[in-house]
Amino acid sequence: xxxILIVDDDPIIAEIITNILWVYIKKHNIKLTTLTxxxxxxxxxICQSKDIDxxxxxxxxxVMHGIDATREIRKLSSEIMIIxxxxxxxxxxxxxxxxxxxxxxxxxxxxxxxFESRLTSYIALLNAKNSNSLNVIxxxxxxxxxxxxxxxxxxxxxxxxxxxxxxxxxxxxFLQNVQNVNDLVHVIFDLGMYYLQNQYxxxxxxxxxxxxHYFTLSNAGLLPQKLLEKVxxxxxxxxxYTYEKNKLSFLLTKEVVTVNEKVTAAVTPVENSEIExxxxxxxxxxxxxxxxxxDDIEEFEDNLYKLNASLSVLNGRQCGAEDLNxxxxxxxxxxxxxxxxxxxxxxxxxxxxxxxxxxxNEQEFIENVQDLxxxxxxxxxxxxxxxxxxxxxxxPSIDFMNDSILANAKIMQDLLHPVEMSADELDSIxxx
Numbered sequence: 309x310x311x312i313l314i315v316d317d318d319p320i321i322a323e324i325i326t327n328i329l330w331v332y333i334k335k336h337n338i339k340l341t342t343l344t345x346x347x348x349x350x351x352x353x354i355c356q357s358k359d360i361d362x363x364x365x366x367x368x369x370x371v372m373h374g375i376d377a378t379r380e381i382r383k384l385s386s387e388i389m390i391i392x393x394x395x396x397x398x399x400x401x402x403x404x405x406x407x408x409x410x411x412x413x414x415x416x417x418x419x420x421x422x423f424e425s426r427l428t429s430y431i432a433l434l435n436a437k438n439s440n441s442l443n444v445i446x447x448x449x450x451x452x453x454x455x456x457x458x459x460x461x462x463x464x465x466x467x468x469x470x471x472x473x474x475x476x477x478x479x480x481x482f483l484q485n486v487q488n489v490n491d492l493v494h495v496i497f498d499l500g501m502y503y504l505q506n507q508y509x510x511x512x513x514x515x516x517x518x519x520x521h522y523f524t525l526s527n528a529g530l531l532p533q534k535l536l537e538k539v540x541x542x543x544x545x546x547x548x549y550t551y552e553k554n555k556l557s558f559l560l561t562k563e564v565v566t567v568n569e570k571v572t573a574a575v576t577p578v579e580n581s582e583i584e585x586x587x588x589x590x591x592x593x594x595x596x597x598x599x600x601x602x603d604d605i606e607e608f609e610d611n612l613y614k615l616n617a618s619l620s621v622l623n624g625r626q627c628g629a630e631d632l633n634x635x636x637x638x639x640x641x642x643x644x645x646x647x648x649x650x651x652x653x654x655x656x657x658x659x660x661x662x663x664x665x666x667x668x669n670e671q672e673f674i675e676n677v678q679d680l681x682x683x684x685x686x687x688x689x690x691x692x693x694x695x696x697x698x699x700x701x702x703x704p705s706i707d708f709m710n711d712s713i714l715a716n717a718k719i720m721q722d723l724l725h726p727v728e729m730s731a732d733e734l735d736s737i738x739x740x
């Protein structure tokens with residue numbers, strides 16, 4: 309049983325969040341209680357008098373500001389999870405509230421799709437916090453010595469696979485500093501698409517020990533070994549993995565490290581014991597880029613937010629011609645801004661190809677918009693993250709988000725216009 313506190317001075321927003329929570333409770337058959345507060349002082353008083361597990365905190369409120377309330381609640385307890393609710397353009401407030409002690413933030417306007425996806429992550433993290441004992445029954449092939457900081461993703465559809473992608477790359481803060489987690493997610497995503505194209509279901513188990521995280525795929529015996537090896541080589545050639553019977557397990561160290569020696573065990577299983585890895589710490593260099601003029605960046609941002617809003621409003625309702633026109637117009641403007649600079653040409657090309665696919669398959673887009681929405685919003689989130697780090701916060705390289713952006717664009721194109729593949733083309737079906 310978890311107690312969730314919703315803090316917002318706008319009663320309509322509070323009601324929207326409450327309704328989403330109750331739908332989530334019914335859908336997943338879990339026990340949650342909800343409380344509400346209209347300002348930061350009320351939230352602080354409730355946290356002082358009740359055992360609160362999760363707080364959704366608005367920022368701009370009367371009596372006590374959300375940042376101040378977060379700071380005071382954090383003084384009360386380091387265990388309460390605090391999630392800020394902020395507008396898309398309030399980057400400064402987002403940084404301030406994270407510095408004040410918030411664990412994450414959700415951008416307004418709130419949509420049920422994104423909120424439910426985030427909530428799944430937060431519940432998983434709360435479960436992990438409440439379970440610290442050693443678990444001697446491990447799913448992975450590397451070690452028996454794991455903690456109960458583990459979770460399972462059941463993959464029955466492309467939406468489930470997209471949810472896994474979004475959670476691991478964006479929401480799971482305890483994985484953000486793990487080297488190569490992005491590369492591993494690409495491997496799992498590509499293999500997952502093979503599972504689903506052949507109507508196979510599978511599970512992804514994530515487990516933790518003192519030094520490592522383990523990702524394990526079930527039903528691995530359904531994967532052709534040639535495909536398995538090619539996907540790993542293309543996306544994560546230095547992966548540490550082992551393959552046995554019906555499982556495929558990957559090992560990632562918790563530190564940000566550079567692996568000096570490639571270690572793989574694609575066919576020969578590794579004995580169930582901790583593996584020592586030689587590594588050295590490497591600090592990445594981040595820089596802000598200025599290849600776009602200030603006015604172009606502002607226009608780019610404006611069209612990104614318009615695109616995000618146009619997609620968000622389609623949750624649970626049909627897509628009309630006007631909706632489609634707005635989406636295409638935003639994509640066209642974004643492409644036009646980025647295409648003239650060599651640094652952003654790859655991304656602009658992907659956006660242009662996606663736009664052409666949508667325009668050539670308008671009816672398919674309208675009919676399948678509910679299936680496409682979560683992937684499309686993830687695509688926009690990637691563009692927003694690329695924009696923030698490239699032009700404002702600093703990025704490790706100019707193309708650090710290319711793989712993710714191009715992958716989401718390719719997925720949407722394939723859903724709109726599937727291409728029949730022969731058996732001889734199996735090796736290259738994930739090369740995008």
